[in-house]
Amino acid sequence: MKVPVIKLNKSGKYTYVCVYYKHRNNRILVNTNIEYDPNTMDKGLTFEEQYGNPTYRRWLNTVSDYLTTCRLRGKEPNQKECLEYIQHNTDLQVRLPESGKPEKTVMNYFQDFINEKEKELGSHYNSQRVYNSLHTNLKEFDKTYKLTFEKLNNINFFYEFRDFSYKKLGHIDNTVSKNISILKAFLRYLQDNEVTIFKSKLFKFSIPKHRSQVVTLNPDEIKEIYYCDKYDKFERPVIDVFVFLIMTAMRFCDYEEIHNARIENNILIKVNKKTKTEITVPLNQTALEILERYNHELPQFANAYLNREIKAIFRKYDLLKSDYKKTYVKNKRELTKEGKKRDFITVHKSRSTFITLLINQNTPLSEIMPMTGHKLVSTLNTYTDKKLNPDVTDKIKI
Structure with missing residues (x-):
């Protein structure tokens, strides 16, 4: 041209x-x-x-x-x-880079990019965590690579960051793929703000994603967690919140704002924080029992605290002790990580458990999506573990 x-x-x-x-x-x-x-x-x-x-x-x-x-x-x-x-x-209006100030570095602009994303994402914890984690990793990468706009405009930047992610950070393919996508969004952010222009081939670079092995709990495992009678007064609320999230498939950001939800005829109704759609979840007996235990004021915990505590409680009482293998792909090689089932459980697994159990009972996706707030079936499928086929008859009743 x-x-x-x-x-x-x-x-x-x-x-x-x-x-x-x-x-x-x-x-x-x-x-x-x-x-x-x-x-x-x-x-x-x-x-x-x-x-x-x-x-x-x-x-x-x-x-x-x-x-x-x-x-x-x-x-x-x-x-x-x-x-x-x-x-x-001319008298045409253009925006020039500010003079008289120290020139902003790539990392300065990435901080601006992160700040803008935080405003856009609001209190959606998991999404913010992904951006903040990449920011931390990019700062570590910058110590040796010395990022400049010239280096950003070279395809080798992506190859170098990919290798750094595999070798130094131990990331799997899906994590690297997600981070590369965010970095390409950062390049578009720089272009939109007229900082610099990038070669079009940079935006074609990608790392193939692989379907992740979804870790879920079966009904017997949920019973084991919920009906354990050894919890003290501090541990019981943690378990109750985790089980309530299993029974409702609620994202953590929606749990944080559960005070904005209303319950009509045992149906929980709330605007989904992420998709802005209304979710309607029929509350089963277990969910209602938990709400009544706290006079409909569910205890509030930080995400990191909840994740840390459920793992500590599972270890303390030797729960979910069955051997478990999780496969993942790193640099196109399939690897296996072994441990106890409890080692692979996080708060977010409550959501995948809810979806998987309902799908395995042949519940139509059209009935599941209003409860989870998903807009696309393809997104919903990423949570499902089709290998799990428990014999359940009454939703996720325990």
Whole structure:
């Protein structure tokens, strides 16, 4: 591409008209700050026909003039100089990098990216944890790799980070795949904020994901946990909360806001924190019993505390002591981790247990999704363990 063209660029929930130029390794993306709305801007014309728009033409001609100046002077065009040219030679409004301040590093921008994601995710703990974990790992990677924007714009960055994740962090393929996806989102964030432009092939890099082995509890194991009579007054509430989450498939972020839920005719109704859809969960006898034990004020615990305590309680009373093998894929090799069943149980396994037990009773997905808040069947399937086939007759009654 040797001439600039008009292009649509999405930034957040808005779509802007931009001037885009690419030739060899030179890329320029100039945001005109014109929000594109096909319903109001030259209605009836195709986007290609919009080139006749005088405003668009002025932006195109200005960038073309800059490129001509670069060719005459034998200089390579770049983003920063293009914006400066537009500012000094026209009255068009562009945003230049702030001067007089120390230049922000890649890690400074990644912190900004994380801060924006935290606002977007709200109190959704598990999603925040993924971003914060990557931030910590990237800082460790930066100590030896010395991240720069030039290095980010090289495909070797992804290969180096992939190898670092396998060798230094011990990550499995699915974790590396998720982190690579977040890093590509970070590159788009930098482009949207006109920090720099990246080669298109970087966004095609990926690590194949593999279907994870889902760890779930069967009804006998749930009974073993719930009906154990050895718990003290501090341990009983922890177990009750965990079992309640099994009975309702509630995400932890929804459990944190359970005070916003209402119960009508033994049906729990709440707006799902993540998907913003309403969930409706029929409460079985066990769930109702737990709520009544605490006068419908379920004890509140932090996610990390709950995970730590259930593992400690299981070990203390030797619960879920059956041998268990979990397979996973690391750098395309299938590996196995062995231990006791309790070693693989976390709070989030309550959700996969609920879904798996109902599916194994041939409960239609159309009945499960209103309870879990899932919008896509494909997402729901990631929680299921189709190898488990317990003989259950009354939902998850214990």
